Amino acid sequence: MTAPLPADEPTTFKRVSARVCVAVGAVEGERAASNSTILLGDEATMVVDTTVAPSLARVVKAEAERLGGRGVAYVLNTHGDPDHLLGNSEFPDAQVVAQRRVAELLANPSTLAAYQKRLDALGEGSVRTPDRTFDREMTIPLGGLSVVVTYVGPAHSVADSLVWLPEERVLIAADVVFNGLFPLVRDDLANWKAALAMALDLKPLVVIPGHGPVGDAATLNWQLELLERIEARIKEQIAAGAPLATTQESGVPQDFANLPLAKERWPAAVSCVYRGLADDP
Numbered sequence: 170m171t172a173p174l175p176a177d178e179p180t181t182f183k184r185v186s187a188r189v190c191v192a193v194g195a196v197e198g199e200r201a202a203s204n205s206t207i208l209l210g211d212e213a214t215m216v217v218d219t220t221v222a223p224s225l226a227r228v229v230k231a232e233a234e235r236l237g238g239r240g241v242a243y244v245l246n247t248h249g250d251p252d253h254l255l256g257n258s259e260f261p262d263a264q265v266v267a268q269r270r271v272a273e274l275l276a277n278p279s280t281l282a283a284y285q286k287r288l289d290a291l292g293e294g295s296v297r298t299p300d301r302t303f304d305r306e307m308t309i310p311l312g313g314l315s316v317v318v319t320y321v322g323p324a325h326s327v328a329d330s331l332v333w334l335p336e337e338r339v340l341i342a343a344d345v346v347f348n349g350l351f352p353l354v355r356d357d358l359a360n361w362k363a364a365l366a367m368a369l370d371l372k373p374l375v376v377i378p379g380h381g382p383v384g385d386a387a388t389l390n391w392q393l394e395l396l397e398r399i400e401a402r403i404k405e406q407i408a409a410g411a412p413l414a415t416t417q418e419s420g421v422p423q424d425f426a427n428l429p430l431a432k433e434r435w436p437a438a439v440s441c442v443y444r445g446l447a448d449d450p
C-alpha cells in the first residue's frame with residue numbers, strides 16, 4: 170500500500186481524533202515537509218515537533234492556541250533532525266522535552282552551528298534546546314490525555330521516539346514512518362524494524378508519520394515491508410560481491426524507483442546496509 174501524496178499545497182490542519190490535530194507539512198514536488206501535531210488535553214496543550222522553520226511553527230502555534238484557548242505548555246521533539254525542531258524558539262513559554270540524545274546532539278558545537286546557520290539563512294530564530302530529557306520512557310499527563318513517549322533509537326536517527334496516546338489510540342511515529350516516500354535509511358535498520366513491530370503491537374487507529382499523509386496500522390505494515398524489501402535488494406548485491414560504490418551507482422531497483430526521493434536516498438540506504446553487515450557479519 171502506497172499512500173499517494175496530495176497535490177502541492179501549504180500546511181493543512183487535519184483533526185484525526187477528539188484531542189489530536191495534525192499540521193500536515195507542505196508538499197513541494199517530491200518533498201513532503203515534516204508534520205507537526207497539536208495535542209489538546211483538558212489541562213494543557215502540547216505540540217509535537219515544530220517544523221523546519223519559525224515561520225511555519227508560528228502557524229501551528231496560532232492554531233494550537235485557537236483550538237486550546239490557552240498557550241502551549243509543552244513542546245516535544247521526536248528526534249534531533251532540524252526539520253523537527255527549528256521552530257522550537259517560537260514557543261518561549263513552553264517546556265521543551267526530548268530524549269537525552271537530542272539534547273546531546275544539540276550540545277555538539279558543530280551541530281548547533283549548522284542548525285543556527287539554517288535559521289540565519291531564513292533570517293529568524295535561534296536553536297532552542299530541550300529543558301527536560303528522559304532516557305527510555307516518559308509519560309506526560311495533559312488532562313484526560315496521556316502522552317507516552319518511548320525511545321526506540323537509533324533507528325532512522327540516533328534519537329527516535331514514538332509518541333503513543335492510549336486514550337485516543339493515536340500513534341505519532343515521527344520519522345519511523347515516511348508515508349508514501351522512500352525512507353531516509355541512515356542509522357540502524359534492525360532497530361527501525363523493531364520499532365515498527367513495537368508500533369504494530371499497539372494496534373493504533375491512527376498513525377501520524379514524520380512526513381507524508383496521516384495513515385493507520387496498514388501504513389506501519391507498508392513501511393516495514395518496504396524496509397525489508399530495500400534491505401533484501403541491497404543484500405542481494407552484497408551476496409553477489411558488489412562493492413558499496415557499485416551498488417550505490419547501480420541505481421534504485423525498479424520495484425521502488427517510483428517512490429518520491431528514491432533516487433536521492435538510495436545511496437544512504439546502501440551505505441547503512443553495508444555498514445550493518447560489516448558491524449555484524
Ligand SMILES: [Zn+2]
Nearest residue numbers: 203252344379
Ligand atoms: Zn524528518
